[in-house]
Amino acid sequence: MNTQKVISGFFIILAMTLNFGFFYGDIDNFAHHSPYELFATIVVNFIATVLKLGDKTQLGSVLLATSLVADIQLIAASIVWGISLYVANNGITDSAQIIVSLSGGALMANIVSVILFMGDTLKSKR
Amino acid sequence: MHSSNILWIIIRRMRTPFIVIIVTFAITILGLVIIPGVDNQGHPYHMSFLDAFYFVTFMASTIGFGEIPYEFTYAQRLWVLFSIYIAVIGWFYAIGALVALIQDQKLISELHLAKFSRKIKSLKEPFVIILGYNNTTKELIRHLNEDGKRIVVIDKSQEKIEELELENFMPEVYALKANVNSPDTLKLAGITKRNCKATVTLFDNDFKNTKIALLVRLLNPKMNVIVKSSTKEQSEHLKNLGIKSSVNPFTLVAERFYLALASPNLWNLEMLLFQHKQYVKSYEEFPKGKYIICGYGIMGTVLKDALDKAKMESVFIDLKSSNHKLKKKSAIFGDSQDYKLLLEAGIKNAAAIIAATSDDLINLTILLTAKKINPDIYTIARENTNDDITIFNSAKIDRAYVIEEVVSEHVHRQISQPLADRFLKELYKQTDEWGLELSKTIRTTTGYNPELFEIRVVKSQAFALTDYLKNGGSVNLGLIARDLSDRSKRAKLIFLMVKNRKKEITLLPDDNYEVKVSDRFLIAATKEAKDNFELLVNNLNEFHYAITGKELKNWALKIFEKKES
Numbered sequence: 233m234n235t236q237k238v239i240s241g242f243f244i245i246l247a248m249t250l251n252f253g254f255f256y257g258d259i260d261n262f263a264h265h266s267p268y269e270l271f272a273t274i275v276v277n278f279i280a281t282v283l284k285l286g287d288k289t290q291l292g293s294v295l296l297a298t299s300l301v302a303d304i305q306l307i308a309a310s311i312v313w314g315i316s317l318y319v320a321n322n323g324i325t326d327s328a329q330i331i332v333s334l335s336g337g338a339l340m341a342n343i344v345s346v347i348l349f350m351g352d353t354l355k356s357k358r
Numbered sequence: 359m360h361s362s363n364i365l366w367i368i369i370r371r372m373r374t375p376f377i378v379i380i381v382t383f384a385i386t387i388l389g390l391v392i393i394p395g396v397d398n399q400g401h402p403y404h405m406s407f408l409d410a411f412y413f414v415t416f417m418a419s420t421i422g423f424g425e426i427p428y429e430f431t432y433a434q435r436l437w438v439l440f441s442i443y444i445a446v447i448g449w450f451y452a453i454g455a456l457v458a459l460i461q462d463q464k465l466i467s468e469l470h471l472a473k474f475s476r477k478i479k480s481l482k483e484p485f486v487i488i489l490g491y492n493n494t495t496k497e498l499i500r501h502l503n504e505d506g507k508r509i510v511v512i513d514k515s516q517e518k519i520e521e522l523e524l525e526n527f528m529p530e531v532y533a534l535k536a537n538v539n540s541p542d543t544l545k546l547a548g549i550t551k552r553n554c555k556a557t558v559t560l561f562d563n564d565f566k567n568t569k570i571a572l573l574v575r576l577l578n579p580k581m582n583v584i585v586k587s588s589t590k591e592q593s594e595h596l597k598n599l600g601i602k603s604s605v606n607p608f609t610l611v612a613e614r615f616y617l618a619l620a621s622p623n624l625w626n627l628e629m630l631l632f633q634h635k636q637y638v639k640s641y642e643e644f645p646k647g648k649y650i651i652c653g654y655g656i657m658g659t660v661l662k663d664a665l666d667k668a669k670m671e672s673v674f675i676d677l678k679s680s681n682h683k684l685k686k687k688s689a690i691f692g693d694s695q696d697y698k699l700l701l702e703a704g705i706k707n708a709a710a711i712i713a714a715t716s717d718d719l720i721n722l723t724i725l726l727t728a729k730k731i732n733p734d735i736y737t738i739a740r741e742n743t744n745d746d747i748t749i750f751n752s753a754k755i756d757r758a759y760v761i762e763e764v765v766s767e768h769v770h771r772q773i774s775q776p777l778a779d780r781f782l783k784e785l786y787k788q789t790d791e792w793g794l795e796l797s798k799t800i801r802t803t804t805g806y807n808p809e810l811f812e813i814r815v816v817k818s819q820a821f822a823l824t825d826y827l828k829n830g831g832s833v834n835l836g837l838i839a840r841d842l843s844d845r846s847k848r849a850k851l852i853f854l855m856v857k858n859r860k861k862e863i864t865l866l867p868d869d870n871y872e873v874k875v876s877d878r879f880l881i882a883a884t885k886e887a888k889d890n891f892e893l894l895v896n897n898l899n900e901f902h903y904a905i906t907g908k909e910l911k912n913w914a915l916k917i918f919e920k921k922e923s
Contacts, residue, residue, distance in 0.1 A: 267407060268388075268391070271384075271387070271388065271391075271407055275380060275381075275383075275384035278380045279377055279380050279381070282373055282376040282377050282380065283373075283377070285369045285373055285376075286366075286369050286370050286373055288366075310407070314407075314408045317406070317408075318406075318408060
């Protein structure tokens with residue numbers, strides 16, 4: 233068993249599952265989308281990104297790219313949230329669709345990341 | 359390639375600190391959001407993620423703006439207390455890792471490498487790569503730098519590189535600490551660049567030199583490699599490998615020594631023109647008679663050959679510096695046994711003594727002992743390193759051959775003054791009378807310390823002259839050898855040699871020689887005459903004056919004159 237694989241696999245898959253958990257539900261009903269879940273998604277995504285740093289291979293670079301895409305989408309979602317809540321003062325419901333669809337984009341990136349990760353693992357002989 | 363290496367080191371080292379920061383921030387933020395607080399009116403509330411992130415950010419960096427948005431409850435304070443310890447420690451750990459990274463030797467050397475490689479890439483002028491920074495190359499670098507040549511130096515010792523950087527060369531000499539016999543290093547130094555004109559390797563170790571020379575030839579077959587070799591066999595070996603420029607200091611010394619014995623006038627001329635450290639104030643000659651050579655090494659052998667060729671009587675004292683040191687347990691020559699050795703060799707009636715061992719102190723003491731026995735004896739020393747030059751000077755040795763200097767002078771000439779190098783070769787073929795005649799002419803026109811310089815009739819070096827010739831003008835040498843303050847006088851310069859477009863050589867061209875475009879001239883002149891000549895061939899006004907005797911008028915003055923008449 234490769235400890236490093238366990239750790240990075242754990243975070244990469246956790247990032248995807250959390251992301252899905254936040255994304256799932258009615259797109260304009262905010263009761264279905266917990267802010268805690270978004271927070272957890274962001275944190276786990278960050279950790280996954282850092283874990284992917286430092287892999288010089290071609291696959292490593294693409295994995296890192298997918299993580300960076302997810303990070304950017306999630307940060308954008310949280311910024312939209314913060315702005316609509318505190319700066320624009322028009323309530324969260326108006327921006328709910330934007331936030332959820334941004335996290336949906338991030339979910340796509342995370343799925344690609346997991347597929348690549350699985351492919352790499354299956355290819356490995358050890 | 360190297361800039362990504364730098365990024366790499368940073369990423370590798372910062373992975374753990376990044377994770378520590380992410381985790382500590384996540385824990386503390388989450389805690390703050392979950393724990394309920396009380397607002398101004400006493401209503402319960404939950405901190406938003408924005409507030410929590412803001413609070414943790416300034417708390418972790420110990421800026422501490424206070425409790426926001428409302429004063430904390432005790433439950434919150436307890437959590438913050440815990441948070442301070444984990445977040446602040448995490449933060450400091452990350453900062454510490456970053457600071458350590460900046461001071462990391464590996465990173466610093468990578469940064470140096472990247473900077474060096476950038477500089478070489480942007481170098482557009484012709485340049486020379488010199489491998490190893492030692493006494494020999496130090497001299498060479500100084501000379502080449504004075505000529506404005508661009509130089510790249512590689513040495514494996516950091517100390518040497520720092521020493522070089524302290525020298526403050528202008529234009530900058532690029533230095534790199536690296537292993538000289540690795541292909542990567544040589545490539546980095548620009549060995550495959552088209553404007554790299556020569557590579558110089560002058561290590562004491564012949565084997566190392568050959569290895570590097572081979573490597574350079576393989577990386578760039580057109581490269582002019584200048585290699586030091588200490589034996590004839592080595593030079594031949596290098597020639598077989600296709601390396602034309604090998605420098606053998608001992609052959610150089612022997613050639614010069616033979617010249618001094620066989621044609622003293624040519625020898626004096628050579629010293630006059632090429633300004634060796636102990637240049638002659640007046641005519642100097644080696645004495646005729648018996649020569650004693652101490653030290654039967656490479657140097658001793660070649661000197662013996664030179665003496666035989668000049669039909670001079672010579673006696674050998676077999677003395678090896680390392681054996682001598684071992685036997686006597688000192689690096690000094692001159693006990694009673696040594697006295698006997700000299701007396702047996704016939705020092706009383708010898709004309710000159712040569713100390714040619716590879717140890718400077720032994721050489722010096724041999725000569726001092728010899729002088730004690732025979733005060734009139736002419737003393738010749740082999741001086742291995744430049745460092746000892748003051749000792750030798752104060753010991754009043756008649757003539758010292760500094761091996762390091764012979765090499766650096768020769769290489770400098772090859773790189774920077776190809777015409778002078780060629781002239782020297784021609785000089786060795788001439789008769790003694792020719793030498794006497796030329797020395798006289800030089801001494802009467804330029805004095806004892808003429809400057810030697812080369813000029814090529816092209817726009818970049820002789821603008822006015824080239825311009826005139828290209829427009830169909832014809833000029834002979836007598837016309838441009840004028841004194842600018844008074845045209846009727848001849849400037850204090852002598853044309854030693856000209857090499858034309860077809861690479862034909864004319865020694866001492868006379869005043870009727872017709873100048874052609876892309877001729878190269880080797881000129882000996884006083885400092886003043888050199889400046890004068892360079893001005894004359896470049897400045898249109900001065901050139902016009904020199905060939906016509908009239909001032910060139912510009913268009914404004916012409917209009918003015920027309921109106922007056």
